[in-house]
Every structure is written in C-alpha cells, then in structure tokens.
Amino acid sequence: MTPSGPALVDVAGVEKRFGTTRALRGVGLSLRSGQCLGLVGRNGAGKSTLVSILSGLSEPDAGTVRFDGQPAPRVGDIDGWQMWIATVFQHSMIVPDLSVAENVFLGNTPRLVSWHQMRRRTRDIMREWGLRIAPETPCRDLSVEQLQVVEIVRALVRGARCVILDEPTAALERQAAQRLFERVRQLTASGVGVLYISHHLEEVFEICQDVVVLRDGEVVATAPTASLRRDDLVALMVGDVGQATSARAAAPAGAARPVPGGPASGGPGPGGPGPGGPGPGGPAEQAPAREAGAGPAARAEVVLAVDGLVSDAARGRLSGVSLRVHAGEVVGVTGLLSAGVATLGRAVAGAEDYAAGQVRLHGRRIPPGRRDVAQRAGIGYVPEDRRAEGFVARLGVAENATMTITSQLSDRFGVLRPGHRAAAAAPLTSRLSLVSSGPGQPAGELSGGNQQKITVARTLAHHPSLIVAITPTRGVDVAAKELLLGSLADVASSSEAGVLLCSDELSDLEICDRVIVLVRGEVFTEFTRPPFDRDELIVATEGLTGTTISAAFGGTEYGSAEEAAE
C-alpha cells in the first residue's frame, strides 16, 4: 500500500452504459509494477466490461485509463494498447493451424518475415521460462496449459508490462494451475503487473496481494487479501447480508464451507479437510437431502445402469466403466481432465458415441450417440461447455428454457404459442432466480451464470428421471453455484430422479451421496460416505492409494481412501 511514482495502470471514474444498464459506475483501480491484483465479482458485476475497456476493445463513456501516468492510446489502436497491457482471455486467442512461433508473433510480425529469427526468439523466451515447447510445433498439438503459456509469451514479446489473466485456471488441472501460479509469481517478481480474475476465491488468496471487488458495476472494496477472510469476500460480492443468507439457505451445501486450493495451499483460509462444517443455515436443509439419497439408496430402484463402457474419445478415453445410480441419489464422478469424466457423462447422455458397453435407464437400453432418444427416454443433460451446447444465443430465454418440451407445449398441429411458452418457462426461471429483461431476451445477452441457469432450466423442464450434469458450475459465481447445485440436489430428493454429476470441481461434489473417482478411464475408487474429505479426493484422482499418499503428503496419515474403496 505504498505506491511510489505513477501506477502502471490507473483507472479512474470509469463509466459504461449498455442501453439502460449501467455496467460500470465510477470504477477506479490501480495496479503497480510487480503487483498481483485480484478482481472478483459475481457474474454480471462488470468484470468482462472492465476487461474489455482495459484491453482497448471498448471505450468508456466517462473516466480515464492511464498507463504509467500517460493517457491510454485511443480505442482500436490495438498495437498501442498491447505495448502496455495484454489480456489472456478465457477463450483461447490462438490460431490452431499456425506454429508456436507464428502465434507468439501473431499481429506483430515485421513486413519481411525472418523465420529463423522468429523461431530463435521464441525458443529463447521459452527457455527462459523453463518450457520445452518447440517453436515449430503446430498449436493444435498443444495442451490447454501450453496454449496459455504461448499467450503469455506473446504478451511478453510485445513488451507488455501488465498482463490480465481472465479465469486462467478454468480449463487447467490442479497441478497445471499450481504451475501457472508459479509463473504468475515469476512474472510479478520481474516487475510485471498482473490483474487476476477468478471465481475461485482461494486462488485469489493464494497469489494476489490485493483484491478489488466489483458489485453491480461498482467497486465495493479494495483491500489487501491478508486482511480478509473468504466469508468477507463472499459477503462483499453478494451484497447485503440478507441476500447472502438466503442464497446459502437455498442450497444444501454450505457457502461458508472452505473450498481450498491444492494441497500446497498456503492461503489464510482453513485449507484443511472440512468434514461436516456446513454453512450457516445449512444443516436443516442439508439433512433431508442427504437422507433421501443415502438412506433408501441401497434399496431404491436402479435408475441408471452403465456396464463396461469403452470409448476412444480424444478428450478422455474410457476402458470399461460400470456404475449404478439409484432413484433419489446424487452420484458424483470426478478425476483429472484426461481421466474420462466428461466422456462418461457425454456417453451416458447420448451426446457422444462409444465403442462398447451398455447404458440402461430403468432397464431400457439407450442406443449410443442418440441424444434425442436418450432425452425422450428421460435423460436430462447439462453439457460441459454451455456456450457450445447449452443454449441458442439468438433465441429468447423462454424459448431456450423450453426447447426440450416443444412437443408437450404445442397443440396437435405442432403450433407453439409464444405466450404458452413464456408461461411454461416462468416457473423454471423463477425457481432458478434467472434474471433477464423478459422471456424474449436473447440468451446470448445474459451473463454466464444466467446462461448456465437457462441450460439447467432446459434440463429440469422435461422432468428427467436421470440428470447428467457435467461441470455445471464452471465459470459461475458463488451464489449462482449454490443455487444450481441446490436445484440438482432438490430434484433428486423430491422427484426420485437420479443425478450423475461429472465434475473436476471438488466443491460440486458436496451435494453427492457417493463419489466415483476415475483414473485413466477406469473406476479407481469410490467414496460412499459423505462428507468427503477433500484431500483424500485429490489424492485419489491422482491415482494414489494409502501407502503412496503418506509419502506424497509428508507423512500425514491418509488411510481412508483404501478403506472407502470397494
């Protein structure tokens, strides 16, 4: 808190309106050289708008942006901006068909291209960063983590002294995320300023010295992370206390439950395993949900039977996975990115073909790769990537939310009345607290959290007897996350439906009655007694058992992974 000289980036009084919505109201923040500044806020708080202004992609209606005391270049002068600041967006800005070197120098190539020099400089920088990516490699062969590195290197090549990381860990495995944190520390140590945007508050505590909280387009707090607890931060993001409490009460999983980072987390939050410890207002709601699942589950009817599922899918192979989901049960499936968790979900939902095995719903066989048949049979599907599969951007909220039930809503000639549709969508959208300007508002205009609510509404609409949800809370803010998970748990407890929750987000698994851990496409172990120990889950996803665990965690006793295994 002792700024010397002008800040690297100084934002003052920035205003931005979209129509009648004030996306940003008098926003101010400053980023010093060598500082890692966290930017947090719920979906729709104005983070994306601020990032696009800071990246020189859109112009503020009022206010100033200064770099090192000088006024920022005019909007649209991308070259000018990138001399100062570079943004690594959530969605990769890499051209997959070009090589690493070409992507690093993309838009920055001299008139006459010297391939030799381009490669040499790329190689030098990579070496400096301790990375071994050959400059000739086509980018389509790189992992998500490597692509991110290429984007960061691109920023550095342009001489940017400030880097914005927008949800950088969204697609990274835990270890890759740890390596990213290391890189961020390396960047700040070399004097680069980093603006770090994340929904994962524990990451903010881990690597950011200070944090700025946005709410409804306003900066509601700027403080050193060391002076805050996680609960304080959540309260700041959510707003008035009453609302925060009701948001918590809506979900069976407690909001205040610590969601620590990896095992190496040195954050101030209680990073240890958090068995029990549900949030305020949690216990009462939590108990019935759990009992409905765990109690009768042993005797309840088998809703889903998966036998010997084999898949060669590129995103993660499966080699003979079998599992059961009973009525009223929430079964979690977790594992590393390549373990086949998403593949399993997609195969069960009929969204993807598979090589061998069987999926049966209430004993009835579901043909592979037939999403339409699976849905009619009663399998609901919340896809992994909502932008790709979750909604049709140009169609209205109501139409998207009722897309799965058009045949029920239309008359015998197939005529579908928009009023009818809006009426059918209303209870769903209000149940999920979906905020929009009306049923006709195009889904593409909504914030990420509300878009995910549309996807869930669409799934709940057809009253499935099994819901397959893949990473349903990715990129969704704290309150929306609890609401979404709460609605899934609610369906299981109230309607005898089964839920298959495929997620690498460990906090999602808190609503589960059982958790199955996949390692390299096989069922590695199963946790049958909630609450689940976070560290045990992490260890299991790495494919480690009791004996190896103690070595990995410096002698701590971890025996229950084996004990819990079947």
Next chain:
Amino acid sequence: MSSNQTPDGPVRTAVRPGGPGTAPPAGGGNIGAWLRSVNVGVLREVALLPVLVLLIVVGTVVSPAFFTVSNFAGIGQQSSALGVVVVGESLILLIGGMDLSLESTFGLAPMVAAWLIVPVAAYGNGADLSPYLGILVLLAVGAAVGLVNGLLIVKGRLNGFIVTLGMTIVLAGLQNGIVKAQSLFNLPGPFSYLGAASIGQVPVSLIVAVIIFILVGLFLRYHRTGRAIYAVGGNPAAARAAGIKVERVKIGVYVAGSILAAIGGLMESGRVSAVTGQQGYQEGIIFSVFAAAVIGGVSLKGGRGNMIGAASGVILLGIVQDILDLAQVSNYWIEAIDGAVILFALFLARVVGGESTAEEG
C-alpha cells in the same frame, strides 16, 4: 430505424443481483415484456420499407407507366417464381446450410414433367402423362434432388457448397440432355395455369407466392419444427443437446427447399409458356435468390432471418428490375447495371437495416 431500441423498464432488473428472493415477474409482466420484444422485432423486419418507398418514388419519376396497376401486376408475376425459390433458399440458409442447386432444380423439375406430358412431336418422350400427374412428377423431382443433397451433406458430412455446386451442374446437364437442348412448348393448360393465369388483374402465381410466404412465415414463427429450424441454425450442438433431431430437421429442410424451387420452376414455365434449356442454371438466377435473401436480412451463417425480410428482398429486386426495363437501359449493359444495383442494394440494406442485416465477422 429504431431497431436498437430496447424496452425501458425491465432491463433495470438485469443489474439487480439475482438472489432467490428476486424472482422475475411472472404472468402478466412477462407477457407485456414479450409483446414489447415482438414490437422491436417487427420494426427490425420492415427495415427495408424506406428503401422500397424510395425506389417507388424513383420509378414514378423515371416512367409514367411505373405507378400503374398493370405494371405492379407484372412485377408481381415476374417476382413470384423467384420469390418461391427465395423461400426455399431462406429455409436452407436458416439451418446454416446453402443450396446452389436450387437454380437447376428450378429448370430440371418442370423440364422432366413437361417431357413426360407433351407429345413426341413436341420433343416429349411419348408417355403422354396427364398434366396433373406431371405436376406430381415435378414435386417428386424436387423432393428427390433435395433428399440426395440432404443425405450427402448431413449423413455424408460433405461440404454443402461443393455438393450443391456439383449437383447444379449435374442437374443442368440432365435438363439439356433429356431433350437434347430443345425447348418444350405447347404446355397443357393445367400445367401452365399457375404461372400464366390471372384472377382479375391479379396473377395466380402472385397469390400463390404470397400464400407460401405467409404460411412459411407462420410456420417458422409458431410451429415447433419452425422453431427447431432456428435452433438448429443458431447452434446445432445446443439443439442436439436439447433433444432436437438435428439431422432430420436439416434433411427435411433441404427437401422442402428443393420442392419450393420446383414449384418456382413451374410458375416460370407457365409464365413464359415453355420450358427452355436456359431456365434456371443458364439464367443464373441463384445470384438473385441469394441477393434477395441477404438483402432481406437472412443470415448466410444460419439461425437468423424471416419471411417478411425475404419478401421485401424479393420485392426490392423486382422493382429494381422493372425500373431498369422501363428506363430502357440498353440490353448490352443491363446485366452489369443489374449486378451493380444489387450490390448497392446489399450495401443500402446493411446501412438501413442496421444489425439485422449485418454478418458478424
């Protein structure tokens, strides 16, 4: 004009954090908001209206013969065949596809039908089919072409551009091949009725075309399959995840598009009382078809557009053509001017129509 206008009140709720307590208004409020969004949509759809008015003023100035009932009837008759093909192409564009071969179907379908109808002396094949059966054959040819296109593109996962380009040439070759490049005249009355007859001053083809536009427009807006077309074109993966039979919708639309092209061809043959080897492919009508659709705001990327826009695109092209005829532009130059005017109209539609005709990069 005011296409970017947004309803005032409800937007404010969007900035409110969505706690469980703040449920969106139900019932009446929702319907009200829905009505407002429809109004905005309608304004967007008639964005070409000022351009049409301007053209009518220009036409009236250019020639005294322009602003007459008989001239408008003529424009209607000339445009209706094109219009029906534009309906077909718009449907295919809406699902995110494209079909260049509609122009050949436009020629081949009536050619096959007429070939089976007219006597050997008039280059028929001697089947002497009843003209009513002939119309069924015409529809069947359209359906068959659409089915082959649809299967190749959807099931065979081939690129729609190259498949339909190839198909265009095959069909045009068949059109010339079966009658050895002859034209078929003396079409029986029932066969040419649709294109030639009038009720009072109003051409039957215009009435039928208007009915087709209205029916397809209502279908797209209020039928579940029509809505599925928008979903499939807007985001096929999301449509699939929502349980829509994406492949079936797509193939169905290719079939429907080709049938509409065949009907357009029937109108054209009736209008000129012959099926020529030139009809369709060699006239190069596909450019006008695409131009009308795009001027009318149908996106080449799928999922966006409607029949009001498509119809205004057709009318605009029809009026432009008519003004050029009335202005007695030299035959040698008419194509160049026609093309230039279409390009200008595209630009104008983009400027006037705002977002509704923009193609995002």
